[in-house]
Amino acid sequence: MITMLIGSFKVFDVIAYLTEGGPNNSSMVLVYRIYEEGFKYHNMGYASAISWLLFAIIGIITALTWKMRNED
Numbered sequence: 001m002i003t004m005l006i007g008s009f010k011v012f013d014v015i016a017y018l019t020e021g022g023p024n025n026s027s028m029v030l031v032y033r034i035y036e037e038g039f040k041y042h043n044m045g046y047a048s049a050i051s052w053l054l055f056a057i058i059g060i061i062t063a064l065t066w067k068m069r070n071e072d
Contacts, residue, residue, distance in 0.1 A: 016035070033050060034054070
């Protein structure tokens with residue numbers, strides 16, 4: 001599950017080159033949003049805050065997965 005979650009964040013390049021977030025942000029993902037805020041709009045603080053949120057989400061999911069694995 002952790003590997004699949006990390007793999008889902010690898011779609012950045014496909015979205016960046018093909019759709020750039022798509023019509024009305026229909027294909028926007030969190031990693032592309034971080035890139036946009038940081039490098040396109042120059043909001044480094046906001047991009048950093050989103051990055052920390054993403055880090056926390058991945059950490060929580062990883063901890064839950066480890067806990068469920070240890071219970072078995």
